[in-house]
Amino acid sequence: MGLRILVTGGAGFIGSHLCERLLDQGHDVLCLDNFFSGHKRNIAPFLQRPNFELIRHDITVPILLEVDQIYNFACPASPKAYMQNPVKTVKTSVMGTINMLGLAKRVKARILQASTSEIYGDPKVHPQVESYWGNVNPIGIRSCYDEGKRVAETLMFDYRRQNNVDTKIVRIFNTYGPRMLEDDGRVISNFIVQALRGEDLTVYGDGTQTRSFCYVDDLVEGVIRMMNTDDFFGPVNLGNPTEFKIIELAELVLRLTRSRSRIVFKPLPQDDPVQRQPDITLARTRLGWEPKVPLEEGLLRTIAYFTKLLL
Secondary structure (H helix, E strand, O other): OOOEEEEEOOOOHHHHHHHHHHHHOOOEEEEEEOOOOOOHHHHHHHOOOOOEEEEEOOOOOOOOOOOOEEEEOOOOOOHHHHHHOHHHHHHHHHHHHHHHHHHHHHHOOEEEEEEEHHHHEOOOOOOEOOOOOOEOOOOOOOHHHHHHHHHHHHHHHHHHHHHOOOEEEEEEOOEEOOOOOOOOOOHHHHHHHHHHHOOOEEEEOOOOOEEEOEEHHHHHHHHHHHHOOOOOOOOEEEOOOOEEEHHHHHHHHHHHHOOOOOEEEEOOOOOOOOOOOEOOHHHHHHHOOOOOOOHHHHHHHHHHHHHHHHO
16 A cells, blocks of 8 residues: 655655656655755656655645655755755755644644754765764855754754654765766766866866765665664664775776866865765665665766757
């Protein structure tokens, strides 16, 4: 029997893929979004489906709904989007999470918080394990996002301890795939769009900093498994443990797009982490989950999406 499931931020990049998977599983999906960084085109194909409902709403304002599960994905997630309105970003993570936890408490729903690898800041521990408390600058230009998500995790645990709310936390590492915004400032979308337009590929720093890239379908699988496990509430890292240098990524994108663009180097932004790699031992043992899609295959699917979008 299908559940009634609320996905906040459901018109966003990851949120829309999550909505699609839940619809395919036969659930009734309520997609809630204020379209600050979400996009109508991401959910347009679902509007005709009888088990899909779109609610235009900002989660910093309380809302009354009857649901069985809540996936709290509402928050701008790319540096460009969250630095555009840092106060709004903090409000979404803090007040929005309080409102969603209040809803979960009232209707006795299970709630999953989409947290982030950014809660580890510029990590001194490598790879990052869930028990690591992180190295975050509380007053930097990225802290509206980093600290907002850290407070959201605090709230999840306080509501669990004080009010017995059934909470879950996933910490999402770099994710990519179709439906990313072409101008969101993330490295994979930046490189692909620049390569397709024949522009220079911008590498910040010397390109030796590393990231781990997880394809969106793999991530959504991990998120749904976490929501539906009964004896584990996290936090749990979800990401690809294979590390790539940014310069290697740029060269791979040039090869796959057959672009003649050049690679240019620019100064590294403030508080940009040098290394980011998840330890996914916990996800493997508790969820039986690990990523399956290799970087090259995922990039080809993402390039196909952007090729269509930009034409």
